[in-house]
Amino acid sequence: MDDGSTETDALIGSSRKDVRSHLNGRSPAAEFKVYKRRWFILFVLCLLNGSNAMAWLTFAPVADQTAQYLQVSLNLVNWLSLVYVVVAIFFSLITTWVLDTLGLRFSLIMGSWLNMLGAILRVIGMLSSIPERAMFPIVMGGQTLCALAQPLVIFAPTKLAALWFPDHQRATANMMASMANTVGLLLANIFSPMILKYAHTLFMLLLIYAIPAIVACFLATVGIRERVPPTPPSASMVTSSSEPFLQGVKLLLTNKAYVILLVCFGSGIGVFTCFSTLLEQILCVKGYSNDFAGVCGAVAIVFGVLGAFLLGLYVDKTKKFTEVTKINMCLTSIGCSVFAVVSLLSDQKFIIGAVCAWFGLFGYSIYPIAMELGVECSYPVGEATSSGLIFVSGQIQAALYLLLLQALATPVAESPLSVCASGTDASLSWTVPVLVMAGLCALGTCCFVAFFHTDYRRLRAEATASPNTVTDQSTGGDTWANSIDA
Numbered sequence: 001m002d003d004g005s006t007e008t009d010a011l012i013g014s015s016r017k018d019v020r021s022h023l024n025g026r027s028p029a030a031e032f033k034v035y036k037r038r039w040f041i042l043f044v045l046c047l048l049n050g051s052n053a054m055a056w057l058t059f060a061p062v063a064d065q066t067a068q069y070l071q072v073s074l075n076l077v078n079w080l081s082l083v084y085v086v087v088a089i090f091f092s093l094i095t096t097w098v099l100d101t102l103g104l105r106f107s108l109i110m111g112s113w114l115n116m117l118g119a120i121l122r123v124i125g126m127l128s129s130i131p132e133r134a135m136f137p138i139v140m141g142g143q144t145l146c147a148l149a150q151p152l153v154i155f156a157p158t159k160l161a162a163l164w165f166p167d168h169q170r171a172t173a174n175m176m177a178s179m180a181n182t183v184g185l186l187l188a189n190i191f192s193p194m195i196l197k198y199a200h201t202l203f204m205l206l207l208i209y210a211i212p213a214i215v216a217c218f219l220a221t222v223g224i225r226e227r228v229p230p231t232p233p234s235a236s237m238v239t240s241s242s243e244p245f246l247q248g249v250k251l252l253l254t255n256k257a258y259v260i261l262l263v264c265f266g267s268g269i270g271v272f273t274c275f276s277t278l279l280e281q282i283l284c285v286k287g288y289s290n291d292f293a294g295v296c297g298a299v300a301i302v303f304g305v306l307g308a309f310l311l312g313l314y315v316d317k318t319k320k321f322t323e324v325t326k327i328n329m330c331l332t333s334i335g336c337s338v339f340a341v342v343s344l345l346s347d348q349k350f351i352i353g354a355v356c357a358w359f360g361l362f363g364y365s366i367y368p369i370a371m372e373l374g375v376e377c378s379y380p381v382g383e384a385t386s387s388g389l390i391f392v393s394g395q396i397q398a399a400l401y402l403l404l405l406q407a408l409a410t411p412v413a414e415s416p417l418s419v420c421a422s423g424t425d426a427s428l429s430w431t432v433p434v435l436v437m438a439g440l441c442a443l444g445t446c447c448f449v450a451f452f453h454t455d456y457r458r459l460r461a462e463a464t465a466s467p468n469t470v471t472d473q474s475t476g477g478d479t480w481a482n483s484i485d486a
Contacts, residue, residue: 304364
């Protein structure tokens with residue numbers, strides 16, 4: 001391999017021996033099994049991911065109005081979204097250790113409780129009995145709890161897919177769990193402007209958003225009872241996560257292909273975070289309403305979910321992770337460049353909507369595939385560790401990009417087209433920031449296309465030691481569960 005280390009190859013070789021050793025003691029007809037309850041766990045993770053994403057972008061589509069209700073500046077409102085980025089930077093490594101060491105069940109239950117408590121605290125912050133000066137700190141406290149939950153649930157899709165699903169369903173399962181986060185962003189873009197328009201209060205908005213968080217917490221706590229399935233669904237799962245956490249991190253950071261993916265795709269995550277957070281502020285200066293900005297964000301996400309569904313099915317059949325990722329990143333870069341131009345024009349709703357659809361179709365949709373690619377090029381390192389570092393990279397770059405773009409935005413003395421809420425510092429010129437954002441997207445894409453090459457280590461290990469059958473059962477033995485827990 002042109003990108004892997006000898007140390008990693010040796011580990012893969014030893015992993016193969018472990019797999020063969022494990023399989024020799026078992027009947028060929030019952031080596032690997034999958035269980036129907038995997039779909040329930042997937043549903044709970046989808047609901048949890050979606051509710052957490054709704055909390056993340058609750059305020060971004062109505063940033064100017066939120067600034068009025070909370071009596072704070074627009075930059076402080078942006079921090080209600082940016083706190084997710086900051087928390088992820090400092091706590092994601094701990095979270096990956098928790099997920100790979102303490103298990104999927106513990107992580108989902110802990111994440112669901114943090115998410116629910118944060119959602120409830122946000123509601124408390126908007127009660128009429130709370131002093132006005134205390135509203136923002138309490139809401140920010142709730143956002144922080146939700147932000148602490150995010151790494152626990154957003155790193156889980158690759159772990160769940162590997163732990164409970166066979167190889168021909170992994171990309172699809174990962175797509176469904178990951179895109180639930182995107183659907184949550186969609187719902188926030190649609191419902192935040194709509195609810196605030198009719199309710200005229202943040203209290204009702206936050207109360208409605210707390211409902212799915214409470215339901216997800218109940219289902220996770222009551223319904224998820226097993227740390228691992230009784231028997232593994234594939235050969236790779238027998239030995240995945242076998243390295244100590246710090247050793248796994250060391251292997252990742254010395255893996256050339258993984259580091260390129262870490263930096264370049266992390267840059268893409270950063271660009272999309274900026275797009276989601278700043279979309280309303282960019283468009284309102286040119287006369288586009290909050291409702292239209294919400295529709296644009298929703299269109300991008302709908303097409304992203306559609307694209308992810310189709311890509312998940314395609315990659316499950318073809319295993320062309322690298323080719324799909326490179327093509328989509330190129331098309332995304334083109335869309336970002338076009339958006340940087342058309343977002344500066346007024347009365348161009350159709351074109352802006354079409355560009356947002358393009359941006360979502362090829363940008364949002366590639367996230368679960370890229371995470372699977374990270375697992376493939378880093379096996380046998382744990383799935384949560386490989387996915388987590390990519391996410392951390394994206395959050396670090398998102399924080400830097402947001403600070404840079406906000407610093408480059410200049411006040412507009414007169415803006416006759418602006419529909420930004422009065423009384424805020426929302427009337428800013430975003431000409432330079434959106435062009436810089438497009439340049440960052442193009443730079444990351446070019447580096448990835450030119451320098452990323454990898455072998456699919458997990459698929460190679462499975463091809464070396466693969467069973468003849470994978471059965472779907474609701475009950476089974478506990479040999480593998482005992483070996484993992486031990």
